[in-house]
Structure formats: structure tokens, C-alpha cells
Amino acid sequence: MIKVAINGYGTIGKRVADAVSKQKDMQIVGVVKRTPDYVSRIAADKHKLYVSEESGLKAFEESGIKVHGTVGDLLDDCDIVVDSTPEGMGDKNKELYKKHHVKAIFQGGEKPTVGEASFNAYANFEEARGKEFVRVVSCNTTALMRSLFPIYSELGIRKVNVTLVRRGTDPNDHKKGPMNAIEPSFSFPSHHASDAKTIIRDLNIDSMALKVPTTLMHTHVVLLDLEKEASSNDVLDIWGRYNRIKLFNSKDGYKSTAQIMDFARELGRDRSDLFELAIWKDSAHVNSSTLSYIQAVHQESIVVPENVDAIRAMTSETGKEESIKMTDSTLGIA
């Protein structure tokens, strides 16, 4: 049984905690929160709750939330910690994990150098094998790997240009924006291109990004030059063999991200999540050797299966295909 701790019980942390709880070979030994808010109350009902050193026990005790100790106590009792603290805190936390001799998974908001490897289950599962520190790439990079890796490995890719139209913030946030503007990223390429290369090192990719006023999903407009000749149907057939890709047809009524997330709510999953990358099948066209398509990413949940697989790659001898199968069947990905 792999003993897993979760440091940071936010959007990603709470989802990974529930996903890990569903694995036969893993157990959650505790989760860490900083603030005694409603999310902490929910966390304390479901898991053993620990607090970060800075926040201390007092604020939680005053709020009547049951706490089992501080993060240090938890780290002494686990095989691996999933760090899902706010962006940029991972590097600092890494010293703590080293001190407690515990393996750690970081999220895509951290710099690639935080881990010995960056991770995507389809593309480079074995690179995380036995490692101490691994970084699961961000939701956007995970999504790009999901659709690009199958094409890269079966047809070859000369060049990718992707435009990321990003959601402004998550649905549980009421402070961030943009609320009434479109906000381009002025670094070129946007960091997504270099992040993709931490997984497929020789990928020739550029990216540009904008934020728009929506909370449901990111979307990506992808243009890519294929090495081998292929039709759009060939590409759809390839994607169709991967469970973590779900193809949607606009003619069935999937006219926007609104209907895709409406579909997700019908799946009966916790929090109405969509772990699969959504690709509009009728957006896929091949013109000469250029493939274009549009995909949508449920930013809150797409990295959840990858975190589960990364745990197995780092702490067990379970093979890639077997781990993915175990993760998918427990999360209802068919």
C-alpha cells in the first residue's frame, strides 16, 4: 500500500486526494491546509487534516476544526507527498520534503527544475520511474501532450503552432479576471511551448496565449505539420484509441465549452469533472500536410489521472499500461 500525503487541498489537491482514495494500491494518510475555511471543514470530514507550519494549530482549533498535527508529523508517516500548494511554493517545500526523506510530486505551476523529470502518463511514464522528485506538467501542457503525443509517435510532427485561449480563473474564485477584456500574453513563445519540450524534447513547437472571461475550460487552436501523409479520419482513428481523449461532434449539440461541461455533469462523477481531453472531431481538418483542430481542457481536473500515475511510476513497479488502466477504471474513464 502506497501511503500518500497531500500538501495543499485546493482545486488540484482535493481532487487528487479523492482519486488516490479510489486506488486499491494507495491510501491517503492525510491532507494539509493553511486556512481554517469551509474547504478545511470539508477536508476534515473526509481525511485526517494537518496544518502548515506557518498557519499553526491555533486558528484551526479556534474554528472548531479537528486537526491531527502539522505537516511535519504527516511527512514522517508517508511514502510520497503530492504538493498542490499555490504556484511557486513547491521549491520552498522541497527542502522540507528532503529533510523528511519523502518523495514528492509537484504541479505544473512550479519551474521544471523542481523535479528530476516532468511527467505525462502517455508520453513519458517511465522517466519518472523510481525518481525522488517529479513535476506533473500543467493542465494546458497535459492537454497538449494528450493530443500531440499520439500524432508525434504515429505520424511524426515537423512543427506545431498552438494558440491557447485560456479561462480567466476557476469557478470557485470571485476575485481574479479578466472580467471584460481579452488579455494576451506578451512573451513569445508563451511558456507552454517550452513546457511541452520538457516532455517531448525534440518537439518543434511555438505557442501564443490569451485569457478570456470564462471559468469553464481552456481551449487550444492547434496547427501542425505532419511528417507522414494522413487524412483527418486517420488522425481521429489514432485519437480514438486513447481513453483520455474524448471526441465530441458539434452536430450532436456540442457547440461550445458550455455543452461539453454540461455533458460532464451527466457522468455522475465527483464535482462533475471531465478528466478527458475534449477534441471537437469536426474541427479536425487536413489541408495539404497541415492538420488543424480545436480542443478544450477542463483545467480543474485533467491532471488528476496523471498525478495518480506519477505516484505509481515513482513508488512501485507497476507498468505504464497497467497503471493507466487501473487509474482510468477507478475514475470512470472508459
Next chain:
Amino acid sequence: MIKVAINGYGTIGKRVADAVSKQKDMQIVGVVKRTPDYVSRIAADKHKLYVSEESGLKAFEESGIKVHGTVGDLLDDCDIVVDSTPEGMGDKNKELYKKHHVKAIFQGGEKPTVGEASFNAYANFEEARGKEFVRVVSCNTTALMRSLFPIYSELGIRKVNVTLVRRGTDPNDHKKGPMNAIEPSFSFPSHHASDAKTIIRDLNIDSMALKVPTTLMHTHVVLLDLEKEASSNDVLDIWGRYNRIKLFNSKDGYKSTAQIMDFARELGRDRSDLFELAIWKDSAHVNSSTLSYIQAVHQESIVVPENVDAIRAMTSETGKEESIKMTDSTLGIA
């Protein structure tokens, strides 16, 4: 066993179908859809699917969706139909229900005259007893009844003024607005005041309404003059005795509708619904005899328990308290 048909499998219809399926004394005999889209595919997986007369079988057969007949076939096989077709179609459908000698529940988008009674479980359960045609009031009026009826019956109400800040459209819609404007309603009072009086006939109420660019929830700002003297704690104690009201404290992090619907996603319910009326407890203040408070309404699901109770009131001898208890326990309302 009460045999229930659902005519119209949209936002309300699909939720009522699932809620009815969870009742020991009811069964869904079939659901009716007009369009062979993705929602129809989901419906056909879960229920016996019938099509409306106008749409016909052909379009569905061409889409490969299994259909059991047209609405007329279904109406011959049920005790009661829940009409959740788009606003304004109920009156027309009523003739069909009469022809097939079947009882019917209509939704709040229909005129009050479509039913022999309008319905809210807490306020007037018995008025629907044995009736042929009943209208469950809209999400907004249901919400107003939830918070007003307990105060009306225990403290008395001299006068209510409510400002409804309404969501622009539902999360599964990508066409309606407003997207970047605040849209006042220019009828005074807005129709909500007269709708409230279909339930509590002598309620002295005025209402004004605006639409804003959000999809999560409606909110209501309520000002009311109490007949009996009471503190805000007295009012909170009264609301606390009703399971279909849930009190939220902003100090726990419930700063907006975003966090309230985030909480709902943690409940593990189908579609992440919040059947309960949400009231911010720290928004409740009494100044002299005037009580003010702010409440939030999950427009997609608040009427679901009321539809289930209306079915029992119309077709069985189950009492008000027993029906509410059965409905609440099956829907996870505690």
C-alpha cells in the same frame, strides 16, 4: 407505485427524472425529447425515450438513438406527467394531457392559470391534494417561499420588498445574455411578486429584478417588515429548523455565489446540484422592525424536491411532513 412520465428533458426535466427514480413509491415510465442531440443520447441510456409528435421518430432513428414511441404512447402508460417543456408550451400540452386523462405538473414559466393550484412544499402542500393540474412555481418564487413562509407563519410579515439579481442564463447555454450589461426589468412589480401571491395570497410584496452576467445562481436582496418583534438570531433559529434552507457564513470563506456552488460540488450529488436555498447568515440584520438578508438560488435544481412532493400530493395520500422527509432523505438534503 406512482407511474411518472417526464415531458421535456432539459434543465428541470432531467433532474426531476433522476429524483423521481430515487423515490421508493415512484417510477419513471419514460421521458420525452424533441431533438436528437447529445442530451437525447444520455436520456436514452438512462430511461425509455419517447419523442414529441412534431419532431417524429425519423430524425431520432437517423441519429441511431433508440426510441420507444411518441408522447401519446407514453401518456397512456402513466399516472402523472411532469411537463418541463420550454416556457409557454404547457398550456398547449395541457389539451393533450386532458385527452389522455393524465394528471400533469407544470413549471413556473407557465401562467398560473395553467394549474388549479400553484405549489410550494412548505407553504401549501395540501392545496395540490388530488388535483389534476398543478404548477410548481419558478426557482425564484420557490426560493422566496422557502425563506418567507417560515417567517410569515411564525412572526408575521407586514410588507416585503425584494430585489432579484438574476443570472443571465444557465451554464449549459452559450447563446443568451446579457454578457456585458446589467438588464433591469421595467415592469413594476416584476412578475415575482404576483407569483409569490399565488402561494401566500395575502402576502404584501413588491419586487424589482435585474439580470447580470453570471450563470451560477440568482441572488435576492430582501427587506421585510416583521409583525412580531424578533432579533436576527430569532430569524436564523427559525430558518435553521427547515432542511431546505442552508445557512452560510461569509467568515468561513463563502464570499460569493462562486464558493457556495463550490461547496455544492463537494456534496457528491448528481450534477453538483444545490437543492437547498442558500442564505448568508451574516447578511441577516434587524433594524427596528425591518429584517434584511441576502439569499442565493441554484436555479437549475431548487424546484426539484418541490416537483417530487407535488407528485405525491396529487396522486397519493402521503402527508406533507412524510413526503418532504422522503424526498429530502433520498436527495441527500439533511
